[in-house]
Amino acid sequence: xxxxQVSRYRPGQDAEPVFQDYEVPLRSDWAVLDGLAHIKDHxxxxxxxxxSCRMGICGSCGMTxxxxxxxxxxxxxxxxxxxxxxxxxxxxxxVIRDLVVDIDDVLAKLAHxxxxxxxxxxxxxxxxxxxxxxxxxxxxxxxxxCINCMLCYSACPVYAxxxxxxxxxxxxxxxxxxxxxxxxxxxxxxxATDEGVWGCTFVGECTSACPKHVDPAEAIxxxxxxAALTSVRNLLPWGRS
Amino acid sequence: MIFDxxxxxxxxxxxxxxxxxxxxxxxxxxAIVSKVYPMRSHTVSAEGxxxxxxxxxxxxxxxxxxxxxxxxxxxxxxxxxxxxAEAPRELIRLEHWGCPWSREPDGRVAVRPFGGMKRMRTWxxxxxxxxxxxHTLFQTSLRHQEIQRYDEWYATRLIVDDxxxxxxxxxxxxxxxxxxxxxxxxxxxxxxxxxxxxFTTNAAxxxxxxxxxxxxxxxxxxxxxxxxxxxTGLPFTxxxxxxxxxxxxxxxxxxxxxxxxxxxDLGVPTPTPKLRSMELGPRDRLSQAYVREVExxxxxxxxxxxxxxxxxxxxxxxxxxxxxxFVRELCRSYQNLDPVTDLIPVRPVVHYMMxxxxxxxxxxxxxxxxxxxxxxxxxxxxxxxxLGSNSLxxxxxxxxxxxxxxxxxxxxxxxAGERAVRAQGADERxxxxxxxxxxxxxxxxxxxxxxQMQETLEEAAGIYRTRDALDKAANRIAELRERAAxxxxxxxxxxxxxxxxxALELSSMxxxxxxxxxxxxxxxESRGAHQRSDFPARDDGRFLAxxxxxxxxxxxxxxxxxxxxxxRWPPGERVYGR
Ligand SMILES: Cc1cc2nc3c(=O)[nH]c(=O)nc-3n(C[C@H](O)[C@H](O)[C@H](O)COP(=O)(O)OP(=O)(O)OC[C@H]3O[C@@H](n4cnc5c(N)ncnc54)[C@H](O)[C@@H]3O)c2cc1C
Ligand code: SF4
Ligand code: FES
Numbered sequence: 001x002x003x004x005q006v007s008r009y010r011p012g013q014d015a016e017p018v019f020q021d022y023e024v025p026l027r028s029d030w031a032v033l034d035g036l037a038h039i040k041d042h043x044x045x046x047x048x049x050x051x052s053c054r055m056g057i058c059g060s061c062g063m064t065x066x067x068x069x070x071x072x073x074x075x076x077x078x079x080x081x082x083x084x085x086x087x088x089x090x091x092x093x094x095v096i097r098d099l100v101v102d103i104d105d106v107l108a109k110l111a112h113x114x115x116x117x118x119x120x121x122x123x124x125x126x127x128x129x130x131x132x133x134x135x136x137x138x139x140x141x142x143x144x145x146c147i148n149c150m151l152c153y154s155a156c157p158v159y160a161x162x163x164x165x166x167x168x169x170x171x172x173x174x175x176x177x178x179x180x181x182x183x184x185x186x187x188x189x190x191x192a193t194d195e196g197v198w199g200c201t202f203v204g205e206c207t208s209a210c211p212k213h214v215d216p217a218e219a220i221x222x223x224x225x226x227a228a229l230t231s232v233r234n235l236l237p238w239g240r241s
Numbered sequence: 242m243i244f245d246x247x248x249x250x251x252x253x254x255x256x257x258x259x260x261x262x263x264x265x266x267x268x269x270x271x272a273i274v275s276k277v278y279p280m281r282s283h284t285v286s287a288e289g290x291x292x293x294x295x296x297x298x299x300x301x302x303x304x305x306x307x308x309x310x311x312x313x314x315x316x317x318x319x320x321x322x323x324x325x326a327e328a329p330r331e332l333i334r335l336e337h338w339g340c341p342w343s344r345e346p347d348g349r350v351a352v353r354p355f356g357g358m359k360r361m362r363t364w365x366x367x368x369x370x371x372x373x374x375x376h377t378l379f380q381t382s383l384r385h386q387e388i389q390r391y392d393e394w395y396a397t398r399l400i401v402d403d404x405x406x407x408x409x410x411x412x413x414x415x416x417x418x419x420x421x422x423x424x425x426x427x428x429x430x431x432x433x434x435x436x437x438x439x440f441t442t443n444a445a446x447x448x449x450x451x452x453x454x455x456x457x458x459x460x461x462x463x464x465x466x467x468x469x470x471x472x473t474g475l476p477f478t479x480x481x482x483x484x485x486x487x488x489x490x491x492x493x494x495x496x497x498x499x500x501x502x503x504x505x506d507l508g509v510p511t512p513t514p515k516l517r518s519m520e521l522g523p524r525d526r527l528s529q530a531y532v533r534e535v536e537x538x539x540x541x542x543x544x545x546x547x548x549x550x551x552x553x554x555x556x557x558x559x560x561x562x563x564x565x566x567f568v569r570e571l572c573r574s575y576q577n578l579d580p581v582t583d584l585i586p587v588r589p590v591v592h593y594m595m596x597x598x599x600x601x602x603x604x605x606x607x608x609x610x611x612x613x614x615x616x617x618x619x620x621x622x623x624x625x626x627x628l629g630s631n632s633l634x635x636x637x638x639x640x641x642x643x644x645x646x647x648x649x650x651x652x653x654x655x656x657a658g659e660r661a662v663r664a665q666g667a668d669e670r671x672x673x674x675x676x677x678x679x680x681x682x683x684x685x686x687x688x689x690x691x692x693q694m695q696e697t698l699e700e701a702a703g704i705y706r707t708r709d710a711l712d713k714a715a716n717r718i719a720e721l722r723e724r725a726a727x728x729x730x731x732x733x734x735x736x737x738x739x740x741x742x743x744a745l746e747l748s749s750m751x752x753x754x755x756x757x758x759x760x761x762x763x764x765x766e767s768r769g770a771h772q773r774s775d776f777p778a779r780d781d782g783r784f785l786a787x788x789x790x791x792x793x794x795x796x797x798x799x800x801x802x803x804x805x806x807x808x809r810w811p812p813g814e815r816v817y818g819r
Binding site for chain 2 (some may be wrong): 057074140
């Protein structure tokens with residue numbers, strides 16, 4: 001058996017979050033999420049948390065495990081020795097209930113960066129694809145792997161202090177489209193701002209936290225360079241605009 | 242506020258439908274109600290690919306024939322013809338929206354082989370096809386700000402009056418508020434129901450809610466006895482190892498290292514994969530072969546049941562990394578092994594529901610204004626056994642069709658019946674509040690009943706079935722339903738009450754379970770994924786027909802038959818590897 005110390009917060013009942021201990025079986029193939037499911041199914045039906053795919057792809061199950069942002073479906077009980085294991089909601093977000101946080105702010109940011117193909121002119125007919133070589137695909141592929149799990153926001157010290165900061169996943173998402181050979185936008189007005197890439201002080205916590213190797217820190221640094229060059233070009237008389 | 246089109250479900254089918262509505266008429270009021278954020282929907286888990294004819298030498302007729310023979314002639318052939326014709330366009334549309342399809346060196350979209358398909362026609366985005374497809378659809382939908390979203394709202398009831406739908410009642414999971422949402426048309430796109438079984442690849446949300454919503458409103462559920470077992474799930478977690486692993490050249494071997502499929506009329510082993518042969522046979526036949534191997538004592542024993550092995554070692558690290566990196570990631574993270582050097586233990590796992598809400602070729606159900614699309618619907622193109630990589634394009638093709646049809650109808654449909662919306666909304670609110678508050682008395686938990694239901698289904702309605710076992714299961718499920726009504730809820734609060742959600746999901750799954758068993762009992766033959774040990778042969782004389790399960794006056798299911806539509810391919814023998 002291993003002890004899970006789970007943060008509980010029930011609006012209207014708890015003035016602030018409190019920890020509650022539960023003993024769950026310590027099995028080698030159980031993830032922290034399996035432990036939580038065991039609690040919910042057999043010990044205490046009132047515990048609330050989000051999950052769905054339990055294979056690291058839907059992005060629902062992010063929580064703070066022993067102080068670090070983790071996908072609980074891919075974090076194993078046995079990684080924590082004898083325990084106890086502390087399970088808290090993702091930091092940096094308002095808590096709705098127990099381990100469930102409010103992510104609407106980040107969702108709005110994702111939508112804000114225009115995460116769709118920007119193209120001018122006529123769309124190709126539905127009989128032909130845009131060609132894209134494997135190398136062109138490789139250029140943005142990594143940034144397309146984001147599962148919106150929000151771990152990077154939870155790890156980001158800038159987002160914690162500056163809620164207007166666009167943040168790692170949204171900037172990586174913008175770069176996913178900027179670097180796509182089929183896309184004709186640059187999302188300059190959205191990214192080259194104090195809330196955009198210039199807000200980032202390059203701590204790199206986002207990249208360490210990311211379970212999908214998206215490397216948002218690199219996306220931000222690369223865009224800073226692009227933005228700097230573009231700004232310079234825009235200032236010159238022969239530049240664009 | 243009255244929506245023109247209200248879509249329940251934000252997966253592949255639901256999002257495609259929503260975009261189709263705004264494309265048809267941006268002036269229409271459209272909303273998506275989804276119990277999880279759309280990009281969390283189960284479509285995200287799909288790995289292998291999406292079929293659509295583009296390659297040279299391939300034809301629509303061949304895709305149709307593979308689908309129909311794969312479905313053991315239970316597919317409606319008019320629907321299959323429409324499906325294969327529209328699938329390529331839908332996949333190209335996704336390309337135009339930015340989907341990162343894997344490419345040939347010259348920049349064209351690449352295709353791979355897949356089980357039961359005679360040609361290479363499966364488009365893929367490495368082995369995260371569903372993930373990329375869903376995120377592309379979701380991100381494209383963000384462009385259309387007119388699509389209103391109710392994220393983390395749970396639909397509990399269809400509002401139906403006088404043979405026409407007028408909206409849905411849904412609960413805001415975050416606050417517990419229960420509201421009637423009025424709509425001229427409703428599209429159900431709620432996905433499958435694999436969670437009714439104990440061992441499944443399906444995500445937690447796949448509880449058959451849409452099927453149950455339609456069934457309770459009087460729409461029949463079609464072909465519910467056809468439950469697909471995928472031959473290669475990881476023991477314990479049930480995580481899927483995609484068929485793409487076999488398409489890339491993986492072998493299935495038993496505990497003696499023998500490629501056992503050669504003993505089951507699936508062809509002879511070749512070093513490189515041969516289409517429609519051996520490891521690339523259809524899923525029903527492969528899962529059945531596993532059961533025979535267990536009976537012959539040629540499988541290996543593990544704490545999580547008997548397993549065979551998937552061998553990818555001969556593919557080498559480079560190919561595994563390039564074509565199926567997620568398989569490696571999953572094996573490493575969840576099974577603590579590396580397919581580059583180790584055998585992967587696998588066993589059949591419940592994966593997909595061929596059956597679902599009875600619809601026509603536009604997704605329309607017998608209730609006016611009510612549509613269904615995606616895994617929750619049964620059009621039917623999948624017949625008695627779906628071919629891998631047909632269901633993502635099914636979500637796109639029939640999601641788009643249902644969206645377009647609903648948009649058309651919404652312009653003519655009368656305004657939602659206000660009285661019905663108010664009355665049924667109030668009625669449902671009372672019922673749900675009662676559910677949430679009561680239930681202290683009973684001794685049993687939701688989870689206990691759920692587990693018993695799952696075991697019951699697995700025992701009786703697994704890969705092989707008999708009358709005796711099914712009869713017992715029918716009684717048992719009826720009993721479980723009574724117990725579920727009296728079961729205990731620990732949580733009576735309103736904010737994010739996931740136990741309440743679990744109770745609602747359990748009652749959906751009990752509806753599904755009941756219709757699976759009733760249809761399986763009624764079908765006294767073996768066809769595709771439905772194998773009756775007591776009726777081992779296909780019987781076209783009696784059963785070249787769909788099962789339609791109606792909710793009877795006593796609350797239990799009543800099964801009728803509806804002839805299959807045959808256009809150009811008369812029933813024949815299913816031949817693989819010969
Ligand atoms: C592991 C795995 C791999 C697969 N791989 C492939 C593949 O390679 N190729 C292929 O073609 N197919 C594959 N499939 C099958 C395919 O992924 C699914 O059939 C398909 O994605 C279903 O999509 P959908 O839109 O119908 O439903 P889903 O994506 O499941 O979406 C259902 C939606 O309905 C919502 N919902 C459900 N109930 C309610 C309710 N009561 N109230 C409100 N909202 C509700 C959910 O929130 C969700 O948004 C795979 C399936 C699995 C399990
Ligand atoms: S960038 Fe990584 S950590 Fe951030 S949301 Fe995406 S997947 Fe999660
Ligand atoms: S449950 Fe889907 S990422 Fe963990």
